[in-house]
Amino acid sequence: MSGPSVIQASNLTRRFGGLVAVEDYSLDLRERELVGLIGPNGAGKTTAFNLLTGITKLSSGRIVIAGEDMTGRAPNRLAQRGVARTFQNIRLFADLSVLENIMCGGHMRYGSSFFPTILQLPSFRRAEAKIARQARDIAELTDLAAIADRRAGDLSYGDQRRVEIARALAGEPRALLLDEPAAGLNPAETETLVGLIGKINTDLKVAVLVVEHDMHLVMGLCQRIQVLNRGKLIADGTPAEVQSSPAVIEAYLGTRRSAKTHA
């Protein structure tokens, strides 16, 4: 089941002054894999995401995406190479419509440059038609078709999350990184989301890395789980392996002794 690597990150480290936010984090995300990244608050999960997407500069380490070394490249270059993500605190183009948000995601794949745009060249028309068609298809898939013309900023939290995912899909990513996609969703919305993530993974064949606090969701959804604690990877394995790992139990529940001191 392990296809070729989509994201091969080795020994990613990020220091902020004296604080080591992420230390020696490695990830080998393979085609069609669905991996969970969990850890207590402040473990460095979001920093790891920021390193993987180029937002935060690496102190050291190496990132290879689909066989090409992308270490130190600008975030938009990593995105063009196939890494898409969503954000813990949703980041939409609030003043644009749902469909326009999704179409923005397709710009890097099909968008025309200035002169073809102004001169309305046939290549521009074809590209615009392609972007619009693709955006409509994705809106259909993500159940956004009915609200495609609404202003993104006016939507409910759950809908906004789906718009973010839809926009990411429009860039035709090889890997999708989801930062706490279920945060703030009600159980029904979470269920829909789980179904959508499964569809993205199996039907669209996009590798997924998901940060999530909802253990139930992560354990049920992911084939492999990584656990971060204080910036370090303390476990990497199947849900069953991770759940029985002493290091993980300690990170989440504390040791017997420290439990006693707290009591």
Place this chain on the structure above:
Amino acid sequence: MSKNVPEVTRRRSATGLLALAALLGVGAALVYAAQATLSSYVVTLLALMFLNIALAVSLTVTNGFAGLFSLGHPAFMTIGGYIAAVLTYPPARKDFMLPDLPAVLLTNQIPLLPALLAGGIIAAILAFLVGLPVLRLKGHYLAVATLGLIVIVQGLATNWSGLTRGGSGLNGIPRLTDIWWCFGFAALAIYVALRLKFSSLGRAMMATRENAMAAELSGVSTYRVRMLAFVIGAFFAAVAGGLMVHLITVVTPKTYSVVLAFNLIAMVVIGGSGSVFGAVLAAIALTGISEAARPLEESLNLYGLSQVIVALALILVLFFRPNGIMGGAEPRLLRRLF
């Protein structure tokens, strides 16, 4: 036309083109009628209004679409104005007005259009050079940098007297512009802005304005998109400057100052940041108000009254309609055409 363009798209673009031509025709008829019936003073005023429309619309691309806060328009207008003026100036008069010009410039004279383009291209290159470091920074550094640019360009125009005749400026510039040039240029600016707005590239600009990080992670090079918006604005500003000096036949280092930057920003904000139609309306309204206030200023001896009115209008709009008259949208008719 290519086979791959869907039939519907092709048909829509054909009717769209016809409707655009019709719109342009109506505008041209109005200009013709104005020229035939109104006094030359009013016609010149209308020409200036068209230039203000072009300026406000081009600033809408920079400030409205891409969300940059550029105050640089007066600087680019000054550059475009001087370059076009020097290039079209009659050699016979250059001998005593600008005797220190390099020989090539001293003996040659070129038509208006290439002179305008030269000014526009040089301003665009300058914008590119300014943007190179500044557009990498976040926040309002561009506002500060472009404010500085106005001062630098004014300083250059004042002190580089061999090329500009210093503080007294250039007068007797041939009156090569008329209302048709200005009308055509405003139409071009509106066309380019709307084409951009309803395109993938324009959406990438607006995405950059709305959330730069999300745009970047959607694969948009926010740096390049901002650069493009800034350079387009500079080009149009410089050409407008060139047209304007050939209409009012004078240019001095002080002709285009910070006050003008403020007026243009007011037009963009009042119209609704990002709305081309709003910018057009606001440009018409503010040009009209300034002109209407002029006789009042003179009879009441209240100079600066029009500035006060513009500032007041800006405050009122920000208070009652913080997103401007159009709030970033275009009327349905325009949306259907583009």
